[in-house]
Structures are given as structure tokens and as C-alpha cells.
Amino acid sequence: MLGVRPGILEGSANLPDTDMAKSHGSGTPDTSKLARLGKDVVIEAGVLIFHPENIEIGDDVYIGHNTILKGYYKNKMVIGNGVWIGQQCFFHSAGGIKIGRNVGIGPAVKIITSHHDGEDTSKPILHTPIVFRAVVIEDDVDIGTSAVILPGVTVGRGAQVGAGAVVCEDVEPYAIVGGVPARVIRGRRT
Ligand SMILES: CC(C)(COP(=O)(O)OP(=O)(O)OC[C@H]1O[C@@H](n2cnc3c(N)ncnc32)[C@H](O)[C@@H]1OP(=O)(O)O)[C@@H](O)C(=O)NCCC(=O)NCCS
Numbered sequence: 001m002l003g004v005r006p007g008i009l010e011g012s013a014n015l016p017d018t019d020m021a022k023s024h025g026s027g028t029p030d031t032s033k034l035a036r037l038g039k040d041v042v043i044e045a046g047v048l049i050f051h052p053e054n055i056e057i058g059d060d061v062y063i064g065h066n067t068i069l070k071g072y073y074k075n076k077m078v079i080g081n082g083v084w085i086g087q088q089c090f091f092h093s094a095g096g097i098k099i100g101r102n103v104g105i106g107p108a109v110k111i112i113t114s115h116h117d118g119e120d121t122s123k124p125i126l127h128t129p130i131v132f133r134a135v136v137i138e139d140d141v142d143i144g145t146s147a148v149i150l151p152g153v154t155v156g157r158g159a160q161v162g163a164g165a166v167v168c169e170d171v172e173p174y175a176i177v178g179g180v181p182a183r184v185i186r187g188r189r190t
Pocket residue numbers: 086105106107143144145160161162163164165176177178179185
């Protein structure tokens with residue numbers, strides 16, 4: 001495409017003069033740059049990894065095809081031992097992500113850890129300050145396909161998140177939640 005730098009879409013030419021319209025790079029995994037790479041890790045074809053220096057991957061981890069681990073220049077993404085991550089997930093660790101041990105994450109799950117505060121209405125929301133809030137997924141959690149985990153949420157140990165849930169609040173240990181916004185369906189122990 002004539003006149004278009006790699007990583008810049010033609011339609012972004014009208015953006016205000018900021019430095020955001022620049023490529024983040026290819027994301028082609030360079031496992032030698034990860035902060036930690038455990039034993040027996042499977043990284044399938046099409047996985048993209050950004051800021052590997054801020055990403056720790058434990059032992060016996062599976063990362064499905066076309067998942068994107070979007071590390072950030074600060075904060076960490078920590079993936080514990082025995083975690084299974086399905087295809088086409090998107091984890092953005094701007095605010096930090098901690099995933100415990102033996103967590104199952106279905107295909108197309110998204111974990112988001114930042115948002116724009118939008119307080120100054122004289123600007124596009126996109127140009128207002130970013131708020132960073134970590135997400136914690138405790139041990140033995142199971143997250144259904146296409147669920148979205150929003151900034152600041154802790155999903156308690158052994159909880160189950162239903163397919164398609166949008167999780168805005170903390171989830172109690174061993175709860176089953178589902179829906180938009182996610183609400184408790186029942187407890188696994190009650
Ligand atoms: C949430 C889930 C675990 C609940 O399973 P369950 O305990 O067998 O639940 P039930 O089918 O008995 O349904 C219980 C209630 O929850 C509702 N419900 C079930 N799944 C739901 C979901 N994903 N979102 C919203 N509500 C849901 C049902 O409609 C039912 O409501 P009702 O009592 O008003 O009729 C399951 O439905 C689910 O979403 N699993 C995710 C599967 C998945 O994505 N796997 C990934 C494979 S890699």
C-alpha cells in the first residue's frame with residue numbers, strides 16, 4: 001500500500017497527532033525473551049506474544065492456536081503451572097494479570113486490565129488517561145468460552161465462569177457465574 005507504513009491502516013490517517021499510530025511489531029514469539037518459560041510448554045501456531053520480558057509461563061502450560069498474549073511495557077503477566085488456554089484468547093496485561101495453577105480457559109476468552117477514564121469530555125475518550133487494574137485468576141478456576149474478564153476482577157479459587165459471561169465484579173471461590181453482567185448461578189459446594 002503506497003504511503004502506508006507497516007502497521008498503520010490507511011483509514012487512520014485522520015487521527016490526531018499522537019504517537020499511538022505506530023506498529024507494535026509482529027508479535028512472533030521469541031521464547032528466549034520471556035521472563036520465565038517453564039518445562040513442557042506448548043505454544044501452538046499463530047500465537048502472538050508482545051513484551052515477552054514481562055511474561056512468565058509456568059510448567060505444563062498449553063496455549064492454543066492464534067491466542068494473543070499482549071504484554072505491556074510495565075506490569076507482569078504470570079501464567080501458573082498446568083494452565084490450559086484455548087484458541088483465539090486475548091490477554092492484555094497493561095495492569096497486570098496473575099493466573100494461578102491448573103486453570104482452564106476456554107477458546108476466545110478475553111482478559112482486560114486497563115481502560116480510559118473518559119472524565120475530560122473535551123477530548124475523545126481514547127485520549128483520556130488510562131486506568132490500570134490487575135486481574136487475578138486463582139487456582140483451579142474454569143472460564144467458559146468467550147467470557148470477558150474486566151479490569152480489577154479477582155476470580156476466586158475453584159470458581160466456574162459460564163460461556164459468554166462479562167465479569168465486572170469479583171467472583172467468590174467455588175461460585176458458578178454466568179450472564180452479562182455475570183451473576184451467581186449457584187455454588188459448586190451448595
Ligand atoms: C455456566 C455453566 C458452567 C453452568 O452449567 P450448569 O451448572 O450445568 O448449569 P445449567 O445448565 O443447569 O443451568 C443453570 C442455570 O444457569 C443458566 N446458564 C447456564 N449457562 C449459562 C451461561 N453461560 N450464561 C448465563 N446463564 C447460564 C441456565 O439458563 C439456567 O438458568 P435457569 O435456572 O434460570 O433455567 C455452563 O452452562 C457453561 O456455560 N459452561 C461453559 C462451557 C465452556 O465454555 N467450556 C469450554 C470448553 S473448552
